[in-house]
Amino acid sequence: xxxxxxxxxxxxxxxxxxxxxxxxxxxxxxxxxxxxxxxxxxxxxxxxxxxxxxxxxxxxxxxxxxxxxxxxxxxxxxxxxxxxxxxxxxxxxxxxxxxxxxxxxxxxxxxxxxxxxxxxxxxxxxxxxxxxxxxxxxxxxxxxxxxxxxxxxxxxxxxxxxxxxxxxxxxxxxxxxxxxxxxxxxxxxxxxxxxxxxxxxxxxxxxxxxxxxxxxxxxxxxxxxxxxxxxxxxxxxxxxxxxxxxxxxxxxxxxxxxxxxxxxxxxxxxxxxxxxxxxxxxxxxxxxxxxxxxxxxxxxxxxxxxxxxxxxxxxxxxxxxxxxxxxxxxxxxxxxxxxxxxxxxxxxxxxxxxxxxxxxxxxxxxxxxxxxxxxxxxxxxxxxxxxxxxxxxxxxxxxxxxxxxxxxxxxxxxxxxxxxxxxxxxxxxxxxxxxxxxxxxxxxxxxxxxxxxxxxxxxxxxxxxxxxxxxxxxxxxxxxxxxxxxxxxxxxxxxxxxxxxxxxxxxxxxxxxxxxxxxxxxxxxxxxxxxxxxxxxxxxxxxxxxxxxxxxxxxxxxxxxxxxxxxxxxxxxxxxxxxxxxxxxxxxxxxxxxxxxxxxxxxxxxxxxxxxxxxxxxxxxxxxxxxxxxxxxxxxxxxxxxxxxxxxxxxxxxxxxxxxxxxxxxxxxxxxxxxxxxxxxxxxxxxxxxxxxxxxxxxxxxxxxxxxxxxxxxxxxxxxxxxxxxxxxxxx
Numbered sequence: 001x002x003x004x005x006x007x008x009x010x011x012x013x014x015x016x017x018x019x020x021x022x023x024x025x026x027x028x029x030x031x032x033x034x035x036x037x038x039x040x041x042x043x044x045x046x047x048x049x050x051x052x053x054x055x056x057x058x059x060x061x062x063x064x065x066x067x068x069x070x071x072x073x074x075x076x077x078x079x080x081x082x083x084x085x086x087x088x089x090x091x092x093x094x095x096x097x098x099x100x101x102x103x104x105x106x107x108x109x110x111x112x113x114x115x116x117x118x119x120x121x122x123x124x125x126x127x128x129x130x131x132x133x134x135x136x137x138x139x140x141x142x143x144x145x146x147x148x149x150x151x152x153x154x155x156x157x158x159x160x161x162x163x164x165x166x167x168x169x170x171x172x173x174x175x176x177x178x179x180x181x182x183x184x185x186x187x188x189x190x191x192x193x194x195x196x197x198x199x200x201x202x203x204x205x206x207x208x209x210x211x212x213x214x215x216x217x218x219x220x221x222x223x224x225x226x227x228x229x230x231x232x233x234x235x236x237x238x239x240x241x242x243x244x245x246x247x248x249x250x251x252x253x254x255x256x257x258x259x260x261x262x263x264x265x266x267x268x269x270x271x272x273x274x275x276x277x278x279x280x281x282x283x284x285x286x287x288x289x290x291x292x293x294x295x296x297x298x299x300x301x302x303x304x305x306x307x308x309x310x311x312x313x314x315x316x317x318x319x320x321x322x323x324x325x326x327x328x329x330x331x332x333x334x335x336x337x338x339x340x341x342x343x344x345x346x347x348x349x350x351x352x353x354x355x356x357x358x359x360x361x362x363x364x365x366x367x368x369x370x371x372x373x374x375x376x377x378x379x380x381x382x383x384x385x386x387x388x389x390x391x392x393x394x395x396x397x398x399x400x401x402x403x404x405x406x407x408x409x410x411x412x413x414x415x416x417x418x419x420x421x422x423x424x425x426x427x428x429x430x431x432x433x434x435x436x437x438x439x440x441x442x443x444x445x446x447x448x449x450x451x452x453x454x455x456x457x458x459x460x461x462x463x464x465x466x467x468x469x470x471x472x473x474x475x476x477x478x479x480x481x482x483x484x485x486x487x488x489x490x491x492x493x494x495x496x497x498x499x500x501x502x503x504x505x506x507x508x509x510x511x512x513x514x515x516x517x518x519x520x521x522x523x524x525x526x527x528x529x530x531x532x533x534x535x536x537x538x539x540x541x542x543x544x545x546x547x548x549x550x551x552x553x554x555x556x557x558x559x560x561x562x563x564x565x566x567x568x569x570x571x572x573x574x575x576x577x578x579x580x581x582x583x584x585x586x587x588x589x590x591x592x593x594x595x596x597x598x599x600x601x602x603x604x605x606x607x608x609x610x611x612x613x614x615x616x617x618x619x620x621x622x623x624x625x626x627x628x629x630x631x632x633x634x635x636x637x638x639x640x641x642x643x644x645x646x647x648x649x650x651x652x653x654x655x656x657x658x659x660x661x662x663x664x665x666x667x668x669x670x671x672x673x674x675x676x677x678x679x680x681x682x683x684x685x686x687x688x689x690x691x692x693x694x695x696x697x698x699x700x701x702x703x704x705x706x707x708x709x710x711x712x713x714x715x716x717x718x719x720x721x722x723x724x725x726x727x728x729x730x731x732x
Contacts (some may be wrong), residue, residue: 026136027122031115034143036617037479038111038485041497047107048489049157049537066532068524068542070554078548079247081199082159085109109163110152117152118143120169125407127175127376128369131414138410142168146481147354147402153268153487160399163200168403170196171383174210175376177234180224186233193234197248204257205400209386210234211264213379218271222375228272235265263301270297335608336552339601342396351391353485354398356477357470358409365408368415380407413467420463491534493591493687505589508534511582511688514681517538519580524572527582528562528595528602529555535582540613544576552605559606562612562641563599569640572678573693581677581691587660588652588686594662596628599641621709629665643672644691647679652686 066072086105093100104222118139126135142148151160170192177185214231217223239252239261252258337343351359366384369377383404391401488494491512493505515525516539525541532546545555561572573581586594595602599619606614620626620636628636628646636642650658650671658667677691 023136024657027119027139030118030122030139030143031134033140034114034118035111037144037482038114038153040153040483040486041489042107044487045489045492047104048491049103049106049155061699066536066543066546066548067551067554068544070551071592072548072550079159079197079199079201080245081195081197082109082157082162083395084198085162106157107155110156110158111154113162113165114143114148114152117148117165117168120165120172121403121406121692124168124172124175124403127179128380128407129170129411129414131418133417133433134410134414137413141358141406141409142403144478144482145355145358145474145536146478146486147398147405149478149482150354150486151399153482155489159200160202163196163202164399164403165402166192166196166199167202167206170206171379171403174213174230174234175379178226178375178379179228181224181229183229183233184559185224186230187237189234190237190241193238198245202400203204203242207252207258208260209383211261212386213382214264214268216382217375218267218380223275227375230266231268231351234263235261240576266301275507278299300595318334334552335548335601335604339598339605343394346392346398350395350398353481355405356401357474358405359410361409363408365410365412368411369408380404384408391529399638413471416463416467420460465611472669491538495589505591505685505687507683507685507687509538511681511683511690512538515541515582515690523579524577525580525582526558526561526576526578526599528558528584530598531582531584544578553609556606556609559602560610560614562595563603563606563619565638565641566640566643566674566676568613570693573676574696578693580680581640581644581687581693583641583686583691585689586687587645587662588649590661591687592662594645594687595641596645597662598664599639600626602641626667628660628663630668637668643674644677644689646672647674647689647691648685 060312086102086109089109090100090102090105093105121142122135122139124135125138126132128134146162151158152164170189173185173189173192176182177189193203193206204276210231214227217227242248242252243250253262338501355362362384366381369380369384387397387401387404390397491508493507495503495505497503512534515523515535519541521541523541524544525535525539526544527535529545529547529549532543532548535541535543536546543559545551549555557572557576561569564572584594585596586592587596600616603614603616603619607616619633621631621633625631627633628642631643646667648671649667650669653659656666656669658669658671660667674691677693679689680692681690682688
């Protein structure tokens, strides 16, 4: 009898262990797929850091020579989490006697963390559904979805490389803390929230989403001790952890972006106190006391917030916050934000491109959350609504939408599979349960036959086969997008020749290598801020500005130099000790991402600081056209940027036939002439052009109006780099 009693237990234990082992194996394969799908750039090209070179340079050498002559305090202008993580992995591998180069760690960090993100997604989704298939599907979706791969391919060494894992895992820990009312889970959520703060400025999304979730639960009448314990533990410990990051400091208690979290923390104390009074005070007196307490507390809190904001103790909302609610705000008030392509509103095709079939499964999954509406489902609903809006406002925030889309899509796909792949279909001969309603003729007909109805073999086969086809098409789409759109390093361009073969355009690395080999170690390079990290990381030369964009005025100074006449630009170059000026021009081969197309943003940023000296309207014709041909305005044709891009371009064409393939126009017969700079290098395809700033005595010989230039500058010492003429594009 003892053996008979034990057998079912052993059988159940074996079955449970087998299912658990299978899940572990499946998750391992999912993580491997997530990592391998991000290695296209390494396999096709080589192991290079092609995004955020400044962060990579800081990680490797802990040396910053950017933003000359201001310099930049790295700890105060950079989130350290990514670099600390890379350094920790590097030292751990060295401790284990695995000599891996720090550069390879930086290149492979994002793919490695994508595997951890898949695991975190499995844990988060498993809290939303009793079906284990939902968590596995969500892990698969986040592992290969282009919306996440776009920021996590090999070589993309940016803050988002680890931030999305921390975002998802913090949400998982918050849900566990809420469901269990555990101080331990709340403390873990605070710990990973602090890690997230150290890694990415998007931590503000967590800072406001969790309080909003708590507030909605209170409004729904779902306050509980679990909510109080989970939130207060997270907020208290998480705020203290975030304040340890130098870049953040006292912002959690002095910035409006964090006031919602503080307000909900105070509200929870009031609600907890009211619940205590409810058990101590009679009902009639309690109602009057409650009304008075709420009104007085709200009045004091609101007045204090207004007073602290007016006096400057609490900083007002930032421009980035206003740009999320008013899409035209940044273009008018903060053009440097609007100039970034990632900050533009998202086009509708981009949702399908980055999410494919998940975008139409997403609403159905959110509906399922409404259908069940537990506390954790309320969180997914709030997350879905906010992330959908923000992703529509800004392309970059598609990254924050992708996790919740994967969760919702996994919930509905899991529900479909669990419904149509059931082996235990109801027995049509079973007696119906006793109810007050009489069975209809249609229900009786469905019970008598297996050929029709939701549990029939035909419906199961059709729905299952359709879903499998959709999933296969989804995998094919994700693989194609990843390999073609998101796996080409930004410094290596790939093109197709007429015969269909691939042609690699390597002008960026060619130019940076020239700078590294042919200029002095301390030669200062001026370019637009887009290329600052690349110049610092690959050419190892000081730059005036880079992608950190912490000083808008200094960036505007570069914009003013580029958009002004030589007589105005040259004193700026000399004042900032500029030795070389680098511009990007794609008109010869049709590369549209050049500086002429970005030029108006340089003008707008400079106009924001010097509205009397730089005017955007001066670069447009009387008909409001932005032109570079014979009809270009005198201000445009005399600007330094125009001269640097089109200098000597006529020499590649028959007389009067010079053509700009990007703008689709014929250029003036007489090209621009330079007097204060001389051409030093032009890359093979004329994409990168580098000019050396002349010394004062040479400018005086070549230019009759040298007296207009700034006086008092000392002659620059050091040897001049040998001038190199333009390199003619090879045609085969």
